[in-house]
């Protein structure tokens with residue numbers, strides 16, 4: 001258990017990928033297979049079945065620590081994390097139980113689920129009494145299901161692959177699907193590489209460079225050498241159809257399994273030995289693309305219900321063909337690949353896999369005008385691709401350009417502040433901003449990021465000395481500070497008092513030169529809304 | 536018997552009978568000062584009264600022409616008919632609890648204090664009173680300090696490991712008090728110790744006051760140094776991430792503060808390590824101190840005042856959270872000065 005606790009704290013203490021990788025490798029190199037299996041499970045985001053409700057946990061912890069429940073809640077506000085609050089609060093014993101991670105999980109945590117309340121309470125008190133703070137914190141994280149330590153499944157895969165000298169895509173394949181965290185399973189991860197190509201193996205993605213909005217497009221050369229498509233705001237994917245199976249990889253090179261059933265179904269119609277590159281988007285049946293906010297309702301859902309699938313259907317807009325009839329065609333020029341792609345998809349009418357249309361133009365100027373309408377299409381701008389370029393690896397210069405529209409910006413007034421959680425507990429870092437509606441300030445966006453550490457300290461001090469009212473953790477402050485906010489999208493929302501919702505709001509800068517009167521109005525924001533869509 | 540010797544006014548705790556303030560927020564005619572931290576010892580007053588061992592530290596902070604009076608711990612002085620005496624608070628060198636007595640009524644202002652041992656200042660002593668006015672910067676039950684000897688071991692181990700890797704250690708803590716306490720815990724056999732200017736000044740004031748500290752060298756006085764590998768530098772937290780730290784080359788950073796108990800603050804500081812070491816009372820010591828004072832009324836200042844007052848009231852005590860100005864328990868305000 002101590003090794004795993006040390007690993008957790010090592011991962012927690014750094015933001016550097018290399019240091020995380022080293023810590024993971026060191027752990028996997030030395031851990032027993034049974035423990036390493038559980039570690040892999042938790043680090044990849046696996047959770048234990050909920051065994052005790054948060055309410056009971058709070059109650060029992062307060063009892064054990066001999067403090068009233070409200071004081072536990074008060075402490076929770078200061079700490080910002082329930083597992084941490086409880087581990088700090090309860091009284092521990094001097095000795096540490098010597099069990100390994102797998103023994104802890106299998107003999108002490110999992111059995112809590114089926115226990116009668118009084119026994120579970122005893123089990124928990126026993127855990128608290130036989131742990132020191134570091135281990136107790138990790139165990140409470142596992143019990144509350146909030147175990148997160150800033151590593152992705154992909155990073156764990158990389159570490160395992162590197163440590164056991166296995167190709168990363170082979171390791172990713174082995175970690176696919178449902179598996180039981182057993183010693184046998186972990187040993188099977190380590191076995192020497194098998195023969196034969198892996199059907200799931202993706203190609204490296206070709207990534208685009210951003211074209212600076214202020215640069216004249218003429219410097220790219222002749223516009224006939226380029227093709228243009230919408231740049232969508234969805235999930236970039238590689239869809240693989242091989243050996244009668246379908247695999248969908250995200251750009252983070254994460255295998256997304258069972259999350260997009262309609263795409264998987266449509267892909268089953270593709271001939272074997274096909275690999276597509278495209279953007280996964282929420283779209284109506286008539287083909288109209290929905291906003292990212294809609295797609296977000298499905299992101300992060302490991303299982304999708306019927307209702308959600310009906311409300312937010314998704315499509316894959318394919319824009320490149322990398323493999324055809326089992327042959328890697330990435331070396332062909334874009335024009336040839338495009339032709340093949342069009343031919344292939346023309347055989348799949350009414351499918352959830354469609355082709356991303358081209359935007360024809362006779363001059364750069366035409367594209368400049370078309371790009372301005374991106375927002376009304378729920379697109380982020382245009383993609384410009386050289387017609388004669390092959391599909392390159394990584395981020396080559398000069399063949400693919402993303403040409404985004406500028407973000408919206410407004411000046412808004414800070415009216416509420418709340419303490420941050422986790423990394424920023426104890427400082428007022430979460431702000432709500434408002435704009436004017438006649439002589440009233442209407443809140444319309446929350447933003448956390450964008451200020452420097454020094455500015456955060458200054459705002460924190462301002463909040464503390466200009467609090468007018470306190471609502472639980474939220475403080476209303478004298479409306480004095482003006483900040484410039486940028487956001488990527490804006491839409492109508494009946495859930496918000498202001499009637500609008502913004503996408504990715506963030507602080508661009510603190511406008512110390514502006515007074516609250518100078519902030520924008522709700523009218524200004526409404527003017528940015530896309531034209532009302534018929535329901 | 537009079538009910539109240541002290542009352543809270545916009546300028547701070549005021550004793551009308553004696554005509555003086557204790558740790559006023561603004562310049563006043565006559566100030567009694569519990570200790571030399573900037574949120575307690577404000578410049579601009581005409582007369583200051585403080586405990587004798589805080590003399591050199593206070594002079595460092597309050598250089599202007601004012602009238603200073605210092606009395607030793609335990610001795611009393613008559614101020615406008617009120618008997619005033621100072622008692623060790625264990626917070627930093629010269630820190631005191633201020634005891635006021637008038638016709639049998641006794642009130643004590645704790646200032647900042649801690650019950651743990653600290654080689655650089657006199658240990659806290661309980662003072663029996665009718666009313667205790669206590670700080671509660673860390674007045675929540677999640678704050679329970681680990682044994683400082685254990686933390687000292689961790690700091691030295693961190694330093695030793697860094698020295699072996701050829702790194703320099705940057706240890707951040709408040710310039711007055713915290714840095715000297717850290718100094719007293721360091722294992723000087725590991726390597727040389729350097730100081731940031733503000734820390735060095737405070738160290739000198741400690742030495743002049745008769746506190747023996749390990750040798751330190753002011754970073755700014757170092758002519759040339761090819762490598763800082765193996766050295767430990769004591770600096771103020773505001774220096775973190777500034778160009779001042781660049782000279783040390785390959786280094787590892789750590790912060791020493793009670794707030795390091797919380798993962799969020801630890802991570803936000805973006806330092807390699809966080810050591811839980813505080814000069815304030817934690818939850819159990821706060822409760823112990825309140826019991827030891829035998830006070831029938833407790834007023835709370837600085838920190839989680841509302842929570843502590845409510846907790847004490849539920850235990851049947853007479854407790855009140857005093858309103859306060861800008862400081863609400865964030866030691867940040869203090870250690871960033």
Ligand SMILES: [Zn+2]
Pocket residue numbers: 570572626647
């Ligand atoms: Zn202090």
Ligand SMILES: [Zn+2]
Pocket residue numbers: 572574575647837869
């Ligand atoms: Zn203080």
